[in-house]
Amino acid sequence: MMFSLIIILMLVLFIPFFSNTVARNLEAFLFLMGTATVLISQVYDSTLLIKVFNDPLKITFAVLIAGFIFKWFQTPIKKIILGLSKAMPLRLFLALTVITLGLVSSVITAIIAAIVLVTIVSVLHLDRKSEVRLVVLACYSIGLGAVLTPIGEPLSTIATSKLNEDFFYLLQLIGPNVIPGVILFGLLAAVLIKPSKKINQSFKTHRTESNLDIIIRSFKVYLFVMALTLLGAGFEPFIEKYLLNLSPLVLYWINMISAVLDNATLAAAEISPSMDNSTIQAILLGLLVSGGMLIPGNIPNIIAAGKLSITSIEWARFAVPIGLITMVAYFIVIITIA
Template structure:
């Protein structure tokens, strides 16, 4: 693919979802269409590439279906457990503990199902509108970080493991010492946002996913990851040429653009042939930046849609929280570097 074609497709990929709401709401199919276009403009389809694009999304798509079905079958029991806990545990402590638990297992149940559980929990904790927004944003930061630890967790981790040739636990070994402090900090912040007594407001949204909706969601995830595999393959040589010229520090802060884009998109473009320490820094920046705005990560999109959170309200909490976390991560990286 020549540089002019690559630039044109990249502009469509990065700014199409920001410019047109219908594209943002159907970003998975849009990404697949652009992946097909980029491949046609590039080296074209090969049997190996088709096989990879069809094989890579299978595990995470199946995980979405299984986890969503299990959540649907156990949701009422979860509701009963929380109703009992509300009588014994203060709301800040229960909020922080619940979000930490959800985020810690989101790499197994997937970020999508983690976000659905978060929405259910937020409804059971009875927040006013402002507190609901703040707790949801902090919770999605935690889930976005926690889901990165296995290839099943989210598209970003699926593509990162593929690009870095890591096994199932490779991302855990690479990221866990850095991710869990961020998950814990985000959970504590969510607990601080939840200060106050229960029953300040009526219960919020509850999750009611039909079987058809679960399979549609899994199909969208399949299309999204397949599209990113195609994009990754088409842009691999160009990304290697330009990203390799950027210092680690410049790449870390440049990745803050993933606040406005799905962070999996940038992973698909960036991490080819990176050393693991450099890839870790880039991925951490993408994970944190992805929580700053609604389009940045799948948990944000799921939660904001279910709870009807507007972009401006999300940014008011997400941007300062994300910048503080990025600053802390950057300082620790430099200190240990």
């Protein structure tokens, strides 16, 4: 059984990285792999089925409603952004943008926060280097902040569900670490991004999403979380055998592989109710920070980079050094509080 689970784990980790077809249909691929794991582990029962269908409901509903609201009010939102960017120094506006998106992403979801980010970038007349830096720093902030509630992103949905905890569990567990990180990324935006004296009066054009686009995206989120729930349940025997006894500090650095993989996938495979809070904290912080280093590591990265045509090299040139420095900083925090 363990050998089969290891094979599936390798497929989950690497096939999406090498196959464009799988990467474009990641939700369906993970659902098939998740189904295979629960069959191999023989953990399927009525309780799991109920959990699989119920877990994705909150985040899917949040994505659906927020998607329609943003579409309906897109023009007023753009006008508000334009007005605010003119009413204050640009460095202050950039800092507040990164901080605000990070904090509200746990309510409006990381996906909608990324779409708002793209809209803001379309209003500002930044040079390419500054534009990439703003997007990277904001996506780091969104990736951190969205985990504070179960509706913020798939990782937080999966973590809360697997641990059988309440709505505010993650806020209490890693909020004291995450919120200062969100503020720090905002300050970095104010320092590292070159202000421009010009503001784009006409917005950059992006294809307006249709109602069908919003519904399809919501369904993909539902299928994605469903797949991760199956993966988490199926990999439970593997976790108990190989990961539970590892040092939290080792797990923290192992999770740097989430730079090339969606961090929710790894959370589904690694987190277990048998782990203590310090181990869970180390796992989550490692996943959250390293998930911002490369485009495939997190959903906001994929959305923002795709809509703004940011290449992998452009992203990594700035995001990897920032991510490594942040990893070291959080590692020091973990050692200090351990």
